[in-house]
Amino acid sequence: MNAVSQKRTRRDFVKAIGGTLAGVSLLATGRARGQALGSLPSGYRFYRVLTAGQGGSIGGLPNNLGAMTGSVMMASPLSGAGQAYIYLHGRHLNTGAPALFRININYDQTPPAVSRVWAEAYEGGLLAGTGNVYADHIGVGASNALGEYVTTILPQNSQNPNTAPAVYLLTPGSTIGSWRRLIRFGDDAPDGSLYGGDFGDIALDDSENMLLVAATTQAPASFQQAFSGSQALISTSVSGASQARVVLRTGDALPYTSAAIQSVGLVDLAANNAFAAQVTGHLPHAGPYSGTALIAGDTQARTSGLRLVAACPTVLTANSASLLHVSSGNTYLGARVDPQQDVTFVTHLSLFDASIGSNGLEELGYFSERSYRLGQTQPLATNEEVLSYNAPCIGNTGLVYVTQLLGDGTNQLIVSDGANSNVLLQSGDKIPGVSPGGDLTITEIFFGQHATQVDAFGRLAFTAEFAIDPNNLRDPNNFITALVIGIPL
Secondary structure (H helix, E strand, O other), rough: OOOOOOOOOOOOHHHHHHHOOOOOOOOOOOOOOOOOOOOOOEEEEEEEEOOOOOOOEEEEEOEEEEEEEEEEEEEOOOOOOOOEEEEEEEEEEOOOOEEEEEEEEOOOOOEEEEEEEEEEEEEOEOOOOOOOOEEEEEEEEOOOOOOOOOEEEOOOOOOOHOOEEEEEEEEEEOOEEEEEEEEEEEEEEOOOOOOEEEEEEEEEOOOOOEEEEEOOOOOOOOOOOOOOOOOEEEEEEEOHHHHHHHHOOEEEEEEEEEEEEEEEEEEEOOOOHHHEEEEEOOOOOOOOOOEEEEEEEEEEHHHHOOOOEEEEOOOOOHHHHHHHEEEEEEEOOEEOOOOOOOOEEEEEEEEEEEOOOOOOEEEEEEEOOOEEEEOOOOOOOOOOEEEEEOOEOOOOOOEEEEEEEEOOOOEEEEEOOOEEEEEEEEEEEEEEEEOEEEEEEEEEEEEOOOOOOOOOOOOOEEEEEEEOOOOOOOOHHHHEEEEEEEEEO
């Protein structure tokens, strides 16, 4: 019932949601890049496979998954065979503590079925395989096609060198997985200094290459000496630090500008060493003013090969950005990169709308040799107009997936090949599933918090909110959160 075609015109649930939902083209006419390596899917079927707090047992073992967040990451084998996993951040059903769950899922049957749910780590709990390390805080993470998961963890009693803040690798097992520490505070960094205790975002590819944001004790680059500490973007590997190198660090020149890199934010890593990274830049003599920028490149290439994808006017004027084919605006959401070094991202334009008192204009961008605008929001959007974007995801073949909030308060999940787009799912659609069984009406789509929410086969995984009774939308007890799987037709 939720299959979608390119000519889709069906709109469920019009009266209850309030307003007609019409298909909205994500892109302007014409090509933004060459033909995408992958063609648009003819449609998708979506299934609810697991519900937050459903309890009971799955595969003969207790299901301790309580509340779900939008932090969902796929770990599907590239062969298409073998055990597939989904990692999900939520809360432990018994303790209520924030936790990381591994969900074993079988795609060889229709609908896909969950066969195991493991709480691989929870705050206050012992990390299996470490002996005596208890997690105080579980940070950001990333998964790969091997089923591995890396994250930053602040252990309890972290003032002890043996339990200092560190990057850990989870290797899944037939039961609970095993954690191994890869990098910790005080270890040797590839710039000749030591790792500090502040680890930022992290990304992992299918060849066990890793991209890490970390503080180091190295002095900032000589380009600008106004920093008391240093932060680096480091390319390394699960197999060991001997392969590590600094891609860029605090004080390095921001490409095409006279600004210096001040800090590094969210990052993404794809095959062929392709990466994208958010940074903040600071112009000399600009006082306290700094701004965001987005860069992309090859983690093994020279710093001079980095490309500027987007920059706010405080580090690169809008006129200069236009001449360089760079998007002008701030980047706050995670940018995503594919193996061809194509990047999809959202910029927030520094245009103040007095009527709403907000910098409410967003642009959906795509970078392939140059930056293109794929879509733009309307600050006072109504009905079918786009009010805001979530962070997009990009598949290995260059297809872009993004959710957008419309002016009537509904969501749409869209796929684009750079010239054409399909609405795959939207508020009001009905999705079959378990706990409870039957079709339920989707009200909110939580897609885009992580890069790996689409796998090599175009399958999607995300959480969503559903109304049990579509005619009773004011009762907070009428809604559930569930894990949703999308399968291309």
